[in-house]
Amino acid sequence: MEKLINDFSFGLFFWQAIILLILIVLLVKFAWKPIMQSITDREEGIKDALLSAENARNEMQNLQADNQRILQEARLERDNMLKDAREMKEKMVADAKTEAQVQGQKMIEQAKAAIESEKNAAMAELKLQVSTLSLNIAEKLLKDELSNKEAQTKLVEKMLGEVKIN
Known part of the structure; x- marks a missing residue:
């Protein structure tokens, strides 16, 4: 260290300081600004x-919220469609x-009407047969009565025995 102090030259120091300042100015002008610009x-x-x-x-997040909302709306719409x-x-x-109940009731009514119609037709047929039989009996009775009183009584009894009521 003592050697440095003994060999110190003020002129050399001065020129080294100027070269250092020029170097710093050049670096600031040409290197520092581009480096700072690139850092900026x-x-x-x-x-x-x-x-x-x-962003x-x-x-x-907005898209996810929209997707959730759309999904919820779709579920509600699906539920409404299923409910409907x-x-x-x-x-x-x-x-x-x-x-089916109306049709069944109509069929029952038609069946009842058909049964009633058949019943009425059967009754009419029975009445017709009874009246025909009565007329036949009356005719035979009149013939026998006109001919003989005793024979008429026998005939009536005989006819009554033959007639069977169904």
């Missing part, structure tokens, strides 16, 4: 990338039951 550009790029990432995250379909099915079944 990089910082701005990073800020822009972070901002874009934040993308917000947009993704069930109600329509129940109404159709109820209408079919009602129609």
